[in-house]
Amino acid sequence: MLNVLAAEMSVGMSAVALTCLAAIFALQLRHSRPDADRASRQQKFATLGAQALLTYLPILVFRAQWGGMAGFFAGSLLLLLPPRIAWPAYAAVGLSMLLPPVLDGRSVLDSVYLCQSTLLTGVVVFGLTRLADLVHVLHDTRGRLARMAVTKERLRFARDLHDLLGYSLSAITLKSELIHRLIPGNSQRALTEIREVLAISRQSLADVRTVASGLRDMSLVEEVNAAEGLLIAADVDTRVTLQQGTMSQQVSTVLAAVLREAVTNLLRHSKADSCVIEAVRQGGRVRLLVENNGVQPDYRDLSVHSGSGLGNLASRMREISGELHTDRGPDGTFRLVAEAPAFPDRNRSDTDAMASATREAAA
Numbered sequence: 001m002l003n004v005l006a007a008e009m010s011v012g013m014s015a016v017a018l019t020c021l022a023a024i025f026a027l028q029l030r031h032s033r034p035d036a037d038r039a040s041r042q043q044k045f046a047t048l049g050a051q052a053l054l055t056y057l058p059i060l061v062f063r064a065q066w067g068g069m070a071g072f073f074a075g076s077l078l079l080l081l082p083p084r085i086a087w088p089a090y091a092a093v094g095l096s097m098l099l100p101p102v103l104d105g106r107s108v109l110d111s112v113y114l115c116q117s118t119l120l121t122g123v124v125v126f127g128l129t130r131l132a133d134l135v136h137v138l139h140d141t142r143g144r145l146a147r148m149a150v151t152k153e154r155l156r157f158a159r160d161l162h163d164l165l166g167y168s169l170s171a172i173t174l175k176s177e178l179i180h181r182l183i184p185g186n187s188q189r190a191l192t193e194i195r196e197v198l199a200i201s202r203q204s205l206a207d208v209r210t211v212a213s214g215l216r217d218m219s220l221v222e223e224v225n226a227a228e229g230l231l232i233a234a235d236v237d238t239r240v241t242l243q244q245g246t247m248s249q250q251v252s253t254v255l256a257a258v259l260r261e262a263v264t265n266l267l268r269h270s271k272a273d274s275c276v277i278e279a280v281r282q283g284g285r286v287r288l289l290v291e292n293n294g295v296q297p298d299y300r301d302l303s304v305h306s307g308s309g310l311g312n313l314a315s316r317m318r319e320i321s322g323e324l325h326t327d328r329g330p331d332g333t334f335r336l337v338a339e340a341p342a343f344p345d346r347n348r349s350d351t352d353a354m355a356s357a358t359r360e361a362a363a
Contacts, residue, residue: 003065017062020054024069027051031076032129034136044080051076056096064100067114071121078126094119159312161208167260168204170267171230172197178233193233217249218256220279220288227263227277234267236292237274245281247342254316255279255288258324258338261313262290270294270334281342288338295334313338320344 004017027047030036039047055073058066074093078086097118101110175197182190224242231238247255259277266272272294279288317324322340329335 003068004062007062007065009062013061017058017066020058021069024051024054024072027054028072028076028125031079032125032132034133037080039080048073048076048080059100063104064106064110064114067097067100067118068121070094070097071118072125074118074122075125075129078122079129090119090122093122155315159316162312165204165207167264168200168207170264171200172204174230174234174267175200218253218260220244220247220252220256220259223256223259224277224279227259230263231266231275236266236272239274239276241276241278241280243281244279244286245342247281247286248344251286251320251322251340251342251344254313254320254322255286255338255340257316258288258313258336259290262336266290266292266334270296284342285339286342288336290336291333293331293333295328295332 001018001021004014004021009017027050030047031051051073055066055069058069070093074090077089077093080086081089094115097114098111101107101114104110175193179190179193179197182193221242221244224240228238228240266275270292272292275290275292277290279286281287314324317338317340320340321344322338325337327335
């Protein structure tokens with residue numbers, strides 16, 4: 001605009017120049033939109049063709065005074081065309097600006113200046129537009145990450161609540177049935193079981209509070225001892241082997257949750273009278289085994305609230321770079337094996353946890 005006004009042209013010619021300038025401005029806004037490269041090929045060629053005419057035809061009248069418009073056209077080429085075509089076309093536009101100063105009778109220095117300013121303007125237009133696109137992508141990505149974090153926290157809460165309360169409620173149900181049988185003939189034993197039910201209830205309340213705050217840690221050793229006592233109270237012959245050695249708190253918590261779910265399933269879904277629990281460390285890995293009999297081969301829990309404990313536990317094992325396997329034997333036995341590094345690599349665990357959360361959120 002300054003070049004046009006400085007040329008001291010007639011009012012009519014100035015109006016024509018300003019009209020062309022406004023048209024180029026409108027086209028450039030269209031080409032710099034975030035979704036401009038998604039336009040159809042016909043639309044791209046139409047708008048680029050219009051900008052090319054508005055860039056080069058006025059040069060025949062305004063000569064070098066109009067040369068500054070070529071930089072925007074060069075930027076539009078970079079924005080809309082494939083790179084293998086855009087960059088040669090961009091260079092051609094820059095080189096074409098060597099001619100207007102020559103036609104105007106100006107020096108070679110003016111020609112070089114107009115050429116390099118055209119190329120510079122094209123790069124600036126291209127860079128600023130792409131920077132704006134990157135800002136939009138960044139904001140979208142932050143939004144997705146925030147939603148993923150919320151989903152991951154919901155999954156953690158639901159998973160921990162299932163793991164903790166499923167076990168506690170099963171224990172309360174079992175002991176309540178035992179108390180019902182003991183009251184007529186063994187009131188002293190019944191009182192002892194009632195005290196244990198109260199302790200489990202209080203612990204369940206504390207578990208719910210700690211799950212809500214995300215601070216729940218469990219000990220595999222304590223869980224093995226608690227499971228042994230619960231199974232013995234249920235008249236299940238229990239054999240325990242504890243050689244777990246040292247391990248990280250995260251691994252201990254996850255394996256304790258696996259044991260809780262295994263014992264809960266044993267009490268709910270089988271008529272077991274024997275159970276084997278082993279927690280053994282071999283080298284750098286910890287292996288938890290729970291095996292029981294009394295499983296009905298054709299059993300399927302089709303209730304709405306049957307839960308998804310094993311699926312949750314498999315996900316938690318992946319978070320610590322571990323594995324969970326289950327199988328049923330022909331003689332009505334059920335075997336659960338959970339194995340993980342005693343001290344998993346933190347970076348790998350974080351990657352596995354994110355992948356697991358993505359899979360669960362998609363599901």
